[in-house]
Amino acid sequence: MSSEKKPQTMKPATAAQKLGILPGAAPAEFQTEFVSRTELADLMANPPEWLTLLRANGPHPRQVVAAKLGVSISGLARSEITDPLTTAEIAALLQQPPAWLVLERSTQAGVRADQIAVKDRDAQRAAKKAHVERQASQEQAKRDRS
Numbered sequence: 133m134s135s136e137k138k139p140q141t142m143k144p145a146t147a148a149q150k151l152g153i154l155p156g157a158a159p160a161e162f163q164t165e166f167v168s169r170t171e172l173a174d175l176m177a178n179p180p181e182w183l184t185l186l187r188a189n190g191p192h193p194r195q196v197v198a199a200k201l202g203v204s205i206s207g208l209a210r211s212e213i214t215d216p217l218t219t220a221e222i223a224a225l226l227q228q229p230p231a232w233l234v235l236e237r238s239t240q241a242g243v244r245a246d247q248i249a250v251k252d253r254d255a256q257r258a259a260k261k262a263h264v265e266r267q268a269s270q271e272q273a274k275r276d277r278s
Contacts, residue, residue: 136214144162144165146167147162152196188219190219191217192218192219201226201237204239204243
């Protein structure tokens with residue numbers, strides 16, 4: 133007895149998140165039906181016109197708005213930006229950045245610089261540790277030969 137495997141599906145909200153769109157902005161048929169992994173892959177590889185337009189013009193979910201503005205999602209929340217924004221609204225904010233946007237972008241740049249510094253420090257420590265271990269093993273090999 134062989135049973136056919138049922139394809140894995142996800143809720144429309146999960147699929148919308150993976151596609152980087154707002155679930156409520158998608159067509160009704162997308163919002164009401166479960167999406168299989170195969171269908172999601174097809175949507176990513178060959179987006180229909182509605183998906184292309186939605187990605188280009190919005191409204192965009194918070195994570196997309198944050199990325200386009202160069203701030204964190206927390207920065208949006210601190211600035212009380214809770215509603216989805218369109219591409220035109222994002223462009224207007226970037227052309228005439230308000231004080232909160234300048235501050236949040238500088239905060240985000242500082243966080244990124246700190247992350248790079250920590251990564252570099254850890255890489256240097258790992259290299260130094262590897263060097264010390266290499267020397268110790270070479271000295272042990274010399275002693276073993278003697």
